Amino acid sequence: MEMVTHRIKIRAFGMIAEKLGADCLDLDSIPTTEVLRGYLYQQFPELEKMKFGIAINKKLVSGNQPIPNEAEVALLPPFSGG
């Protein structure tokens, strides 16, 4: 039996969602935002050239941050409301 201890939900928006080809992704064993960026750049090389912020449970974070289990992690390209 496989044990998965750390699971997160990724939500993508704007042009990031277009590059991912999805609004949502479920990922296992991604403990920090740095690991997440590494994983995304490897899976979706185009993202490396794009600017995007990361929000953990709806709060924007900067630098390398731990990602709690069951967190909702959002990939946010530059805002353009208004």
Place this chain on the structure above:
Amino acid sequence: MEKHRKPKNIFVEGPISPEKIAKSIANHSSKTDIGGHSIFLGQVRADEKEGGTVQAIVYTAYEDMALEKAFEIREAIFEKYPLTCMHIYHSLGEVKTGEICLFVFTSSKHRKAAIDACEELVERIKKELPIWGKELVDNEKEVWKENT
């Protein structure tokens, strides 16, 4: 007495109609301590882009986060300026050129608070709310906007 405020929905599906704006103004006639209103209306502009003219903007948002953030901004602005009222509406979905996509409305006893608060709100909304606009250009090209 401290007023208790709860997060309000700011999103409107499609353009914000002039009727909604007129009604919102009319709703304040009973609040006779107000001496000045300030209103900002964002309108979709027909920018010239590579390959054509912008026809519309399609807005999407990370709604939960945007509402939390809008609430935080609202509280900060109420704290900073002596306002009587504050209203924020932003479109989601398609808004054609010439139509209204953002409506910010502040009211106060004296004009300066309403004017300054309205300006600061607009700046913070554009900078801090997770909302994205995709411009539709007439040859069916799509261009993601970016606020500066």
